[in-house]
Amino acid sequence: MQVEAIQRTYRRWAPVYDLAFGRITQGGRLLAAQHVNAQGGAVLEVGIGTGLALSYYSPKVQVTGIDLSSEMLRAAERRARTLGLRNVAGLYQMDARAIDLPEASFDHVAAMHIMSVVPEPERVLDEMVRLCRPGGSVLIANHFAGRAEGWRLAERLAAPLANLLGWHSDFPIDRVLGHAGLKLEEQRQVRPFGLMTFLRFRRLAA
Numbered sequence: 001m002q003v004e005a006i007q008r009t010y011r012r013w014a015p016v017y018d019l020a021f022g023r024i025t026q027g028g029r030l031l032a033a034q035h036v037n038a039q040g041g042a043v044l045e046v047g048i049g050t051g052l053a054l055s056y057y058s059p060k061v062q063v064t065g066i067d068l069s070s071e072m073l074r075a076a077e078r079r080a081r082t083l084g085l086r087n088v089a090g091l092y093q094m095d096a097r098a099i100d101l102p103e104a105s106f107d108h109v110a111a112m113h114i115m116s117v118v119p120e121p122e123r124v125l126d127e128m129v130r131l132c133r134p135g136g137s138v139l140i141a142n143h144f145a146g147r148a149e150g151w152r153l154a155e156r157l158a159a160p161l162a163n164l165l166g167w168h169s170d171f172p173i174d175r176v177l178g179h180a181g182l183k184l185e186e187q188r189q190v191r192p193f194g195l196m197t198f199l200r201f202r203r204l205a206a
């Protein structure tokens with residue numbers, strides 16, 4: 001999807017996003033937060049959206065988020081304020097392909113349900129690797145084509161509707177595997193629907 005289409009689509013989704021997608025995408029966010037909480041440190045959420053994962057992080061974890069959509073970010077800010085979260089270090093409007101933050105500044109970098117949305121996922125992955133310290137973790141939760149039993153026909157039918165839906169339903173997993181700076185340590189389908197895949201990588205030393 002192109003930037004204008006993303007901004008238009010998520011302006012529309014922002015008021016109803018939590019209701020429409022909160023539950024179906026919850027499993028990946030929980031797995032990511034569990035891992036981050038167990039390790040501690042600072043996490044960057046790329047494409048944080050309405051901040052649905054914010055309340056899952058331990059108060060000891062420092063959370064930074066970026067997103068392209070000001071409407072989605074405003075919802076995340078509202079959530080942080082309403083819940084009185086003091087561990088949110090910053091929420092910034094930035095493009096995930098060129099994130100204006102210093103390299104190796106996070107222990108964990110997470111991208112949940114965004115890789116099949118962005119125009120150049122390989123560039124986003126490069127940025128995630130750059131921002132993660134060596135030995136830290138890169139976490140991805142996403143729907144990938146052909147991974148979920150019984151959903152292939154729906155994936156094919158939804159594929160031409162990417163600009164309307166806000167993501168590519170036929171996005172192949174290969175596009176986020178095989179990065180030279182990452183070692184895949186965990187891959188699993190996320191319960192309860194099995195629609196999403198959770199990937200956990202270790203950031204290799206340069």
Ligand SMILES: C[S@@+](CC[C@H](N)C(=O)[O-])C[C@H]1O[C@@H](n2cnc3c(N)ncnc32)[C@H](O)[C@@H]1O
Nearest residue numbers: 010047048049067068069072095096112113114
């Ligand atoms: C499907 S939502 C996922 C939101 C959140 N991560 C979650 O799990 O609920 C995709 C998000 O990615 C954001 N996004 C899309 N392209 C982006 C880009 N190039 N840079 C930053 N954010 C982007 C959208 O604005 C939207 O908030």
